Amino acid sequence: MKKTLLLIITCTFIFVNTISAQYAMSQGTKKLATTMTLIERMYVDTVDDEKLAEDAIVAILKELDPHSSYLSAETVADMNEPLEGNFDGIGISFNMISDTLYVIETIADGPSERVGLLPGDRIIAVNDTAIAGVNMNTRDIMKRLKGPKGTKVNIKVLRRGVQKPISFQIVRAKIPIYSLDAAYMIDDKTGYIRLSRFGATTVAEFKEALIKLSAQGLQNLILDLEGNGGGYLNAATELADEFLDKDKLIVYMEGTHQARTSDSTTDRGLFEKGKLVILVDEGSASASEIVSGAVQDWDRGLIVGRRTFGKGLVQRQFPLPDGSMIRLTVARYYTPTGRSIQKPYTHGDQDSYNKDLIDRYNRGEMMNADSIHFPDSLKYKTLVNERTVYGGGGIMPDYFVPIDTAEYTEYSGRINAMGIIYRLSLQTVDSNRKELLKKYPTIEKFKKEYEVSDELLSKMVKMATDDKIEYKEDQYLRSKEQFKRRIKALMARDLFNTEGYFKIINDESEIFKKGLEIINSDTEYNKLLQ
Structure with a gap:
């Protein structure tokens, strides 16, 4: 028995030493590998070695920076979809309200639109499995709706005005995921483009939108990156290239084990002239900060809003055999002036971060x-006008816009948190879609002429009361105009598209309004830039 035990331990150390020789393992790594091998081969009880290894990996990565992480195979698949630009499915956007799936929009010429699915429809079953009223989470519902291109899925739908459920068979297809939320002319010479992420199709979408707006007279551009948490690095560098002329450094990366690499501009930019304002806030991160930092450092345009998130660490993804992945920070990125945008952090203290x-x-x-x-x-x-800028904690805008609390109240906060405004707008559109579209056939006419009635606001108050939110008249009156704008904006999204939402909601955005004011004033724009 002693000989057998000695043989096992000897083989274990031979195995570990062989691996360590191949990959130049440190003593700490050898110790970890030895421990795992001994547990697998000698522990008294049967263990789930995969889970044990997974827990160990998670614990180790937590001791590093806040952005190094372990991703399960399922998480990897979910994570890649919004960036890759497409997935196989039925082509709808939806929301879960009161445990029911409401169709918000059908993708133009997508599989759902082709079979006659309509906004406002409520999907109650997928392949004879009930999904309404059964507390099914969104991920499980998505699994049932998605599937390989060319496969079929059967759904049952409740539609207003139709007594019995309607059955549809939908052939799944490749569904595009867009990065661009809105692109429109604000006035005769100023265009607005909003990007929600930096994905595989972002730059192509941006160029298409810019060409369309240029044909409408665009001379100045407001690029809205508020809440844009980033995405692909190459999408950020290619977008920055659209604004800067040839041979300008955009960003460089460097780490202890990674030699310096950099990206510079070409001569292919579509908007290298004309006034440029980029809108940012505390939700703008990573790729958004690369674009903003390059534009600011080269004095190409102005950054308006609030200090950005401050993510200046570069992750490299290392796939594991089971489809899971380690996302490991390998370098920091630096703006053209040499600024590191990464905000401070303490190793192992993710809570504070x-x-x-x-x-x-x-x-x-x-x-x-x-x-x-x-x-x-x-x-x-900065590299042209020598303006003072700062590193070490996000991009500090050239013009700071404080968060607007004038219309915010505890009452409005609770109503927003409970999704009451969303439910009200959806129900209102669902009940009156034909009449509304007949009266307001375009978003422009809807924005100009539609008024949220006191009757609709009273319905909102009743819904809030039913949800145990105490009515406070002083707070209601303070937030009244905010309620009206948000109801109207959400109705516009349900009636038209996401662009319709931003055409209305931007009217309450102090960052948007200040950005527009600055870009329309040569004096203020040039003063801030100089």
Whole structure:
């Protein structure tokens, strides 16, 4: 028995030493490999070695920076879809309200539209499995609706005005996922483009939108990156290339084990002249910060809004045999002036890092630029006009816009949190879609002429009361105009598209309004840029 035990231990160490010789393992890595091998071969009980290894990987990565992470095979598949630009499915956008799937929009010429599915329809069953009223989560519903191109899925739908459920058989197809939420002319010479992510199709979508707006007279551009958490690095560098002329450094990356690499511009930019304003906020991160940083460092345009998130770490994805993945930080990225945008963090302390935005709010940073402090060691000069900019904590805008709390109340916050405005707008459109479209056939006519009635607001108050939200008249009156704008914007999205939503909701955005004011004033624009 002793000989057998000695043989096992000897073989274990031979195995570990062989691997360590091949990959130059450190003593710590050898220790971990030895431990796992001993557990697998000698532990008293049967163990799930895959789960044990997974738990160990997660624990190790937590001790590094906040962005190194382990992703399960299922998470990897879900993560890649929004960036790759397409997936196989039935071609709808939907929302879950009160445990029911409501169709918000059918993709133009997609499989659902071709069989007659309509916005407002409620899908209650997929392949004879009930999905309404059974507390099924969104991921499980998506699994049932998605599937390989060319396969069929049967669904049952409830439609307003039709007594019995309607059955549809839909042939799944390749469904595009767009990065561009809106692209329209604000006035005769100023265009607006909003991007929600940086994916495989982002730059192509941007170019198409820019060409369309240029044909309508575009001279100035507002690029909205608020809430854009990033995506593919190459999409960011290619977008920055659209604004900067040839041979301008966009970004460079460097790490302890990664030599410096960089990206520079070509001569193919479509908008290298004309005034440019980029809108950002605390939700703008990573790729959004690369574009904003390059534009700011080269004095090509102005950044308007609030300090961005501050993610300046570059992750490389390492696939594992079972389809899972390790996303490991391998470098930092730097803007053309040499700024690292990464905000401070403590190794192993992800809680504090994740609470950073709350801490900013509590320190007053969201309301007052004077509450934001950068040390002199993080001060840099832009490359053309030598303006002062800062690194080490996101992109600080050229013009700071405080968060607007004038119309916010506890009452409005609870109504928004409970999704009451969304439910109300959806029900209103669902009940009156034909009449509304007949009276307001275009988003422009709807925006100009439609008014949210007091009767509709009273219905909102009743819905809130039914959901145990106490009515507070002073707070209702303070938030009344906000309620009206948001109801109208959501109705526009359900009646038309996402662009319709932004055409209305931007009217309440202080960042948008200030960006428009600056870009339309040569004096203010040039003063801030110089």
